[in-house]
Amino acid sequence: MPARKTVEFVHASVTWKDYLELCKPRVVAVMLLTALVGMGLAEDSVPPLGLILLTMIGIALAAGSAAAVNHVMDRHIDEHMARTRGRPLPSGKLNSQQALVFAAAIGIAGISLLAFWVNPLTAWLTLLSLIGYAVVYTVFLKRATPQNIVIGGVAGASPPLLGWTAVTGALEPNGLLLMLIIFAWTPPHFWALCIARKEDYIRAGVPMLPVTHGEGFTRLQIMLYTLLMIATTALPFLTGMSGLIYLTGISVLNLRFLHWAWRVMRAGDNRQIPMQMFRYSITYIMLLFALLLLDHYLKFTL
Ligand code: HEM
Numbered sequence: 001m002p003a004r005k006t007v008e009f010v011h012a013s014v015t016w017k018d019y020l021e022l023c024k025p026r027v028v029a030v031m032l033l034t035a036l037v038g039m040g041l042a043e044d045s046v047p048p049l050g051l052i053l054l055t056m057i058g059i060a061l062a063a064g065s066a067a068a069v070n071h072v073m074d075r076h077i078d079e080h081m082a083r084t085r086g087r088p089l090p091s092g093k094l095n096s097q098q099a100l101v102f103a104a105a106i107g108i109a110g111i112s113l114l115a116f117w118v119n120p121l122t123a124w125l126t127l128l129s130l131i132g133y134a135v136v137y138t139v140f141l142k143r144a145t146p147q148n149i150v151i152g153g154v155a156g157a158s159p160p161l162l163g164w165t166a167v168t169g170a171l172e173p174n175g176l177l178l179m180l181i182i183f184a185w186t187p188p189h190f191w192a193l194c195i196a197r198k199e200d201y202i203r204a205g206v207p208m209l210p211v212t213h214g215e216g217f218t219r220l221q222i223m224l225y226t227l228l229m230i231a232t233t234a235l236p237f238l239t240g241m242s243g244l245i246y247l248t249g250i251s252v253l254n255l256r257f258l259h260w261a262w263r264v265m266r267a268g269d270n271r272q273i274p275m276q277m278f279r280y281s282i283t284y285i286m287l288l289f290a291l292l293l294l295d296h297y298l299k300f301t302l
C-alpha cells in the first residue's frame with residue numbers, strides 16, 4: 001500500500017513543465033533559430049509565413065521527441081551527474097513509459113506534419129536527425145567512444161539544412177555549408193562543458209574526451225576545432241552567399257572565440273574558464289546565425 005501511495009503522489013505532481021523539460025527547450029530554441037536562418041537564406045524573397053510556421057513546428061516536435069528519448073535512455077547516467085540529476089526521470093517526476101509515449105506522440109506528429117505540409121525530403125532528413133541523436137548518438141556512440149559528439153554532432157547540426165530543404169525541396173551546397181559550420185562548432189561547445197563537468201562524467205562512467213584522453217589533449221582538440229570552425233565560417237563570404245556585414249561581424253565573434261580557446265588552453269585546473277567558454281559558444285552561434293540573416297536581408301534593401 002505505501003508503494004501505491006508514492007506512485008499516486010508522483011502522478012499528481014506531474015505538470016506540463018516536466019514534459020517541456022524533456023524536450024530540452026533552450027537547445028531546441030537555438031536550433032529553431034538556425035533553421036529559420038536556413039529558410040531565409042535559401043531564397044532571395046521571404047518564404048511564406050505558413051511554410052515558416054509549419055517547418056518550425058515540425059522540427060521543434062521532432063527535436064523535442066529526440067530529446068525526450070535521450071532523457072529515457074540516459075536516465076541511469078543522468079542520476080549520477082550533479083548537472084542532470086534534477087531532470088524529470090532521475091528525480092522521479094515522470095516515469096519512462098510516460099516519457100516514451102510523449103516522445104512517440106510528438107515525434108510522429110512532427111514528422112507527419114513535415115511530410116504532408118512541407119516536403120518529403122525535409123521529413124526524411126528530420127527523421128534521420130531524430131534517429132541520429134536519439135539512437136545513434138545516445139544509445140551507441142555516447143557510451144562507446146570519446147569521438148561520440150564529433151560523429152553525433154551531425155544530427156544536432158542539421159536544422160539549418162532542414163530549413164533550407166523546406167524552402168527549396170533540394171539538397172544544395174550552401175545549405176550543407178550552414179550545417180558544416182555547426183558541425184565544426186559542436187566539439188568546442190561541448191568539450192568546454194565536458195572539462196568543466198569532468199567529475200560528473202567520471203562518476204557516470206561516460207567515456208568523454210577529457211576522461212579518456214585527459215584535459216590537456218581535450219584543450220588542444222578544442223583549439224584545433226576552433227581553427228577549423230573559423231575556416232568554415234569564412235565559407236559563406238567566399239561562396240558569395242553572404243557579404244561584408246557578415247564578414248565584419250563574424251571576424252569579431254571569431255577573435256573572441258579564439259581568445260576563449262587560448263584561455264582554456266592555459267587554464268590549468270581552473271573550471272570557470274571552460275564554463276565561460278561554453279556559455280560564450282552559445283552566444284556565438286546565436287549571433288552568427290543572426291548575422292547571416294541580417295546580412296542577407298540588408299543586402300537586398302541597401
Ligand atoms: C551533438 C551535439 C551537441 C552536444 C553533444 C551538445 C551538448 C550540450 C550539453 C551537454 C549541454 C548542457 C545541457 C544542460 O545543462 O542541460 C548543452 C547546452 C546547450 N546547447 Fe548543446 N550540444 C550539441 C549541439 C547543440 C546544437 C546544435 C545547438 C544549437 C544550435 C546547441 C545549443 C545549446 C544550448 C542553447 C544550450 C544551453 C541550454 C540551457 O541553457 O539549458 N547544442 N549542449
Ligand SMILES: CC(C)=CCC/C(C)=C/CC/C(C)=C/COP(=O)(O)OP(=O)(O)O
Nearest residue numbers: 027062063066067070126129130133155156
Ligand atoms: C530532429 C533534430 C533536429 C534532432 C536534434 C535533437 C537534439 C535536441 C539534439 C541536442 C544535442 C544535445 C543537447 C546533445 C547533448 O546530449 P547529451 O545527452 O550528451 O547531453 P546531456 O547530458 O545534457 O543530456
